[in-house]
Amino acid sequence: MTKHFIIIILLGVLLAVFTVAMQDIEVLYNTALKSYLIEGVIPRGFVETGSRNLVTAILLDYRLFDSLFEAGILLIAVSGIIWISKHDIEEKNAQFMYDKYKTPDLFVTFSRLVYPLMLTFGFYVIVNGHLSPGGGFQGGAIVASAILILYYIDHDKETNIGLIVTVEKFLYIAILLFASLSIFTRGTYFTNVFPPTASPDVQAIYLVILNIMIGFKVALGLWAIFTAFLKEGR
Amino acid sequence: MLNVTMIELTAYALQVLLIILAIAIVVHRNNGTIIILITSFSLVTASLYIINKAPDVAIAEVAIGSAIIPLIYVISISRQREFIVLDKAMDDFIISDNQFTGVGYILLKRFTDLYHLELNITNDARLCSLGAGRDQLLCEQTNVDLIITKDEETNTYILKGKKSSVLLQKLDSMAKDYDNIEVVQFKDRDFGD
Numbered sequence: 001m002t003k004h005f006i007i008i009i010l011l012g013v014l015l016a017v018f019t020v021a022m023q024d025i026e027v028l029y030n031t032a033l034k035s036y037l038i039e040g041v042i043p044r045g046f047v048e049t050g051s052r053n054l055v056t057a058i059l060l061d062y063r064l065f066d067s068l069f070e071a072g073i074l075l076i077a078v079s080g081i082i083w084i085s086k087h088d089i090e091e092k093n094a095q096f097m098y099d100k101y102k103t104p105d106l107f108v109t110f111s112r113l114v115y116p117l118m119l120t121f122g123f124y125v126i127v128n129g130h131l132s133p134g135g136g137f138q139g140g141a142i143v144a145s146a147i148l149i150l151y152y153i154d155h156d157k158e159t160n161i162g163l164i165v166t167v168e169k170f171l172y173i174a175i176l177l178f179a180s181l182s183i184f185t186r187g188t189y190f191t192n193v194f195p196p197t198a199s200p201d202v203q204a205i206y207l208v209i210l211n212i213m214i215g216f217k218v219a220l221g222l223w224a225i226f227t228a229f230l231k232e233g234r
Numbered sequence: 235m236l237n238v239t240m241i242e243l244t245a246y247a248l249q250v251l252l253i254i255l256a257i258a259i260v261v262h263r264n265n266g267t268i269i270i271l272i273t274s275f276s277l278v279t280a281s282l283y284i285i286n287k288a289p290d291v292a293i294a295e296v297a298i299g300s301a302i303i304p305l306i307y308v309i310s311i312s313r314q315r316e317f318i319v320l321d322k323a324m325d326d327f328i329i330s331d332n333q334f335t336g337v338g339y340i341l342l343k344r345f346t347d348l349y350h351l352e353l354n355i356t357n358d359a360r361l362c363s364l365g366a367g368r369d370q371l372l373c374e375q376t377n378v379d380l381i382i383t384k385d386e387e388t389n390t391y392i393l394k395g396k397k398s399s400v401l402l403q404k405l406d407s408m409a410k411d412y413d414n415i416e417v418v419q420f421k422d423r424d425f426g427d
Contacts, residue, residue: 008260011257011260133292138290138293138297141294141298141301142293142301145297145302148301148305225306229310
């Protein structure tokens with residue numbers, strides 16, 4: 001019981017520190033960040049990047065360099081998990097006598113109904129990332145959780161985890177190359193491919209393509225993590 | 235005016251709920267309940283993000299926090315509670331008359347009920363095809379806890395498992411009542427990696 005009290009007190013201290021730190025953040029947010037947003041992004045964002053969703057404008061155009069490294073961090077995490085769960089003996093996808101009795105039938109039937117809807121919603125969030133809330137990362141996570149439902153429907157599903165990670169790696173390289181294409185048209189790395197004089201509708205093509213690539217990369221990464229966990233137990 | 239205060243009131247209520255949920259996650263002991271609490275924690279966080287006008291972050295929070303992370307937790311916990319037995323003998327030791335009424339099954343069931351574990355018996359062809367010399371490697375590298383083999387000459391069943399497992403010593407004392415069951419414990423080996 002004393003252990004719990006110590007943990008609760010530590011949590012209280014953390015909360016107090018967080019509140020003190022938040023006061024400084026509020027000053028920063030009200031002066032520096034707000035002036036950057038009000039004077040820079042909000043009036044010129046749509047014309048410069050072609051994105052009605054200004055969060056996507058920052059993520060995929062103004063601060064694309066940061067986003068690329070975020071995508072890289074997921075790749076490194078996936079590689080680490082795969083490396084930890086590596087075994088010498090080929091023991092993947094063992095068939096258990098009991099496994100098929102574990103999941104209730106109601107859950108399996110309901111999963112079959114929900115699966116296509118989830119997949120469609122995920123693709124919608126990815127493709128519509130520059131118009132509505134969402135984007136590559138969020139849509140990729142939704143697509144990944146739709147794929148994970150498949151493992152409850154079909155227990156004997158075989159997955160080649162090496163192929164998933166390989167495709168993800170090459171997709172990441174493709175994202176890097178596609179983001180660097182702007183050196184030929186605009187003269188700087190990691191911004192929109194189309195020249196600044198192009199209309200917002202044309203510039204949106206670049207955002208859609210980049211969103212789709214990032215979405216597939218994130219979906220593959222989360223799928224690989226889940227498969228590694230699933231196989232580790234078997 | 236009323237709308238603004240209502241939203242603020244909801245935000246305060248949700249923040250209080252968040253603190254209660256966080257304390258409950260720390261204090262609670264049942265694993266299944268903790269997963270549900272973590273899921274509701276991220277749902278409340280997502281609604282707070284929406285109140286603070288960050289729908290992009292809210293979608294990511296819902297997708298990761300209440301779909302993928304609970305699934306990973308459920309799988310990890312359900313795997314940990316299993317006692318996985320690899321049946322290489324494949325005769326009436328486990329299944330007799332197409333039902334789980336064999337001698338070995340009753341012994342193992344009694345043993346796993348004692349420790350509140352879930353008995354999971356597999357006869358995976360790829361694992362069974364490995365030679366007897368690799369049984370120890372199989373126990374160390376995979377999650378198989380126990381291997382059942384049959385000695386054809388003396389007609390005894392041999393249960394093999396890791397020595398470091400405390401459970402195996404209990405199983406050894408339980409199996410003393412049976413004449414044709416023998417428990418073998420592998421010696422501990424230093425791991426190279």
